Amino acid sequence: MRDIHVDEISAVIERLFIDANYDLPEDVVRRFNEALIQEKSPVGKEVLQELLLNAEIAKDERIPICQDTGLAITFLEMGQDAHVVGGTLDDAVSEGVRRAYKKGYLRKSVCDPFTRKNTGDNTPPILHVSVVPGERIRIVVMPKGGGSENYSEVRMLVPSDGVEGVKRFVVEMVGKAGANPCPPITVGVGIGGNFETSALLSKEALMLPFGARNVDPFLKELELSILADINALGIGPEGYGGTVTALDVHIKVQPCHIASLPVAVNIQCHAHRIKEATI
Amino acid sequence: MELSSVTTPLDVATIEKLRAGDKVLLSGTIYTARDAAHKRFVDTLEAGKELPVDIRGQVIYYCGPSPASPGRVIGAAGPTTSGRMDAFAPRLLSLGLKGMIGKGKRSQAVKDAIVRHKAVYFGATGGAGALLSRAVVSYEIVAYEDLGPEAVARLVVKELPLFVINDVYGNDLYEMGMSKYRR
Numbered sequence: 533m534r535d536i537h538v539d540e541i542s543a544v545i546e547r548l549f550i551d552a553n554y555d556l557p558e559d560v561v562r563r564f565n566e567a568l569i570q571e572k573s574p575v576g577k578e579v580l581q582e583l584l585l586n587a588e589i590a591k592d593e594r595i596p597i598c599q600d601t602g603l604a605i606t607f608l609e610m611g612q613d614a615h616v617v618g619g620t621l622d623d624a625v626s627e628g629v630r631r632a633y634k635k636g637y638l639r640k641s642v643c644d645p646f647t648r649k650n651t652g653d654n655t656p657p658i659l660h661v662s663v664v665p666g667e668r669i670r671i672v673v674m675p676k677g678g679g680s681e682n683y684s685e686v687r688m689l690v691p692s693d694g695v696e697g698v699k700r701f702v703v704e705m706v707g708k709a710g711a712n713p714c715p716p717i718t719v720g721v722g723i724g725g726n727f728e729t730s731a732l733l734s735k736e737a738l739m740l741p742f743g744a745r746n747v748d749p750f751l752k753e754l755e756l757s758i759l760a761d762i763n764a765l766g767i768g769p770e771g772y773g774g775t776v777t778a779l780d781v782h783i784k785v786q787p788c789h790i791a792s793l794p795v796a797v798n799i800q801c802h803a804h805r806i807k808e809a810t811i
Numbered sequence: 812m813e814l815s816s817v818t819t820p821l822d823v824a825t826i827e828k829l830r831a832g833d834k835v836l837l838s839g840t841i842y843t844a845r846d847a848a849h850k851r852f853v854d855t856l857e858a859g860k861e862l863p864v865d866i867r868g869q870v871i872y873y874c875g876p877s878p879a880s881p882g883r884v885i886g887a888a889g890p891t892t893s894g895r896m897d898a899f900a901p902r903l904l905s906l907g908l909k910g911m912i913g914k915g916k917r918s919q920a921v922k923d924a925i926v927r928h929k930a931v932y933f934g935a936t937g938g939a940g941a942l943l944s945r946a947v948v949s950y951e952i953v954a955y956e957d958l959g960p961e962a963v964a965r966l967v968v969k970e971l972p973l974f975v976i977n978d979v980y981g982n983d984l985y986e987m988g989m990s991k992y993r994r
Contacts, residue, residue, distance in 0.1 A: 598937075
């Protein structure tokens with residue numbers, strides 16, 4: 533058993549959310565540069581150049597990449613031999629989020645669903661905890677804006693809809709979203725499990741690195757074929773028309789009920805902000 | 812793609828020169844307002860009262876910036892999705908609002924109102940909040956301070972980079988762009 537103090541967890545959460553909002557990951561910047569070569573539209577190319585310059589300014593001047601500094605999505609893998617001391621895990625994560633959004637001059641974007649009154653400190657975070665072997669805690673944070681999350685959906689397909697039904701649903705969602713979720717987007721697809729599992733799988737799919745393909749050849753082919761269909765829509769960077777609408781499509785699959793085919797589509801904007809650390 | 816410099820307030824002669832797809836560098840005074848402020852604008856009008864700002868000839872930027880860190884005028888200041896303001900925009904256009912800046916498609920009712928009232932809808936690059944903040948010269952909250960990031964602010968901008976999305980001729984850059992590259 534290894535003791536981990538809540539203060540250490542809060543400090544790591546604080547640093548990760550600030551860094552994620554200022555500093556776009558290397559692989560996203562690399563993917564933008566590839567997209568700049570692939571994109572056929574001159575306006576689309578200009579938008580991609582703006583995004584590259586934007587990432588550079590944010591990093592150099594330490595200001596947020598986007599003013600929508602998002603809901604504080606936190607995936608925490610808790611080693612079963614780690615022991616949290618000094619308080620509760622939930623409070624430790626919330627405290628880290630609270631400090632990050634204050635000290636990092638990040639926008640507080642959380643409010644009551646009906647009164648729309650802002651909670652004032654960007655809490656509560658969206659916290660997903662899983663238990664894994666070992667005595668360490670791995671934390672992945674993904675601050676995510678509202679514009680892209682608004683175009684995400686879970687649909688309970690029926691088994692006879694099959695692979696074609698899944699493809700149709702994903703491409704339909706991206707087409708419907710158009711310019712709104714700030715393309716070029718990344719698409720997470722969760723298939724199987726049940727209603728809530730499919731949604732979680734689609735979010736986890738977004739956390740995979742660019743170009744990471746499923747080992748299963750059928751799923752790998754499905755990812756590439758959906759990506760091609762999305763890029764044939766013509767939406768392009770910022771929706772001004774073009775050949776790069778999505779940077780990548782990731783699929784995660786889990787067995788489901790014999791009566792069901794749950795599918796979730798989670799859309800991520802081009803500002804794919806993600807950081808991780810292990811304690 | 813035409814590149815032109817445009818200064819606010821906007822007059823009809825300037826607006827008539829703009830075509831969907833043009834790149835524009837906008838300078839002058841603009842106002843921020845997003846979801847909650849629009850709701851209040853319309854509630855105020857419904858109550859028969861005056862809006863807190865005179866919107867005639869003005870431009871509204873759908874933006875809720877992040878807080879300014881010490882030494883900065885404003886934090887990141889990119890656009891939010893305009894569609895959520897569609898229910899309110901025709902009313903404001905009928906009162907003389909001449910321009911809107913945001914991201915994403917507008918409803919047919921908004922596009923019709925743009926043509927009818929001779930106005931324009933500009934797109935700012937969504938998610939380029941750091942880049943766009945560089946064009947902001949001053950930021951001053953003028954109404955609804957209690958709304959925090961959603962407060963109405965008066966911004967002075969210098970060469971804010973925009974694209975014309977909906978013009979007075981009924982053109983729509985999203986439709987034009989998509990049909991050109993759809994395969």
